[in-house]
Amino acid sequence: MSIVASLLVAASVSAAPAEEELKLEDLAWLIGTWEYKITAEEDTEQLKKGQTFRHRRTYSWTLNKEFIKADVQWFVDDEVRFTWVGYFGVDGASGKVKTWNFTSRGTHGTGEWSRDRNGLLMQWVVTTKDGEKANRSIYFEKVDDTTIASDDRQYKKVK
Numbered sequence: 001m002s003i004v005a006s007l008l009v010a011a012s013v014s015a016a017p018a019e020e021e022l023k024l025e026d027l028a029w030l031i032g033t034w035e036y037k038i039t040a041e042e043d044t045e046q047l048k049k050g051q052t053f054r055h056r057r058t059y060s061w062t063l064n065k066e067f068i069k070a071d072v073q074w075f076v077d078d079e080v081r082f083t084w085v086g087y088f089g090v091d092g093a094s095g096k097v098k099t100w101n102f103t104s105r106g107t108h109g110t111g112e113w114s115r116d117r118n119g120l121l122m123q124w125v126v127t128t129k130d131g132e133k134a135n136r137s138i139y140f141e142k143v144d145d146t147t148i149a150s151d152d153r154q155y156k157k158v159k
Contacts, residue, residue, distance in 0.1 A: 022097050022113055024090055027068055027120065029142050030059040034155035052077055057155065062087075070101070088113065099124055109136065117141070119149070 036055045040047035047053055054075040062069040070086040086101035097113040099122055111124020119141030126134045141149045146157045 021095065022115055022120075024066075024068065024088065024097055026115075027059075027088060027097065027113065030057075030068065030140065030148070031061065032157050033058040033159035034148055035158045036150075036153045036155045047076065055153070055155075056158075057150075058159075066090075105129070111136075 034057045037052060039052045040049050042049050052075075054073075056073045056075070058071045060069050060071075061067075067087045067089040070084070070088065072084040072086070073080050074082040083104040084101060085103075086099050088097060088099050090096070091098040099109070099111045099113065101110075101124065102108045106129035107126050109124040109126040111122060114121050114123070116139060119139055121137060121139050123135070123137040126136050128134070139149075139151055143149050143154070148155045148157075
């Protein structure tokens, strides 16, 4: 290949558009309260027949719209069994949209958001009270204005 041809190939490769950096505003469609609910049709390890499991996620702007706050609760019937609080914002050092989160079980984690397929992927590392670490991820996709898909569940907007 000639030098001119090599330069043309290199120029066309470098001119390929890079994926646009994810911004905090790209998560704005999460704002609101979303809920997934299921009633056990038979006894399971976690639920007795007839009990209702609800997973509620509330996302709201906070701190002058520099962060999105996530309040997540798991209910069995009307009893809260687990809570998770997270903050999503831009890390000034990396420019990436990050997550910082804490749970009612004493765990905490940090991670990063990215685009994935038709939605968003949040990946983070959880540190338990005992110091053990585990990788976690969750996928979000906007189905329509009243429904989001998150992993294998459909959440309906309630507020």
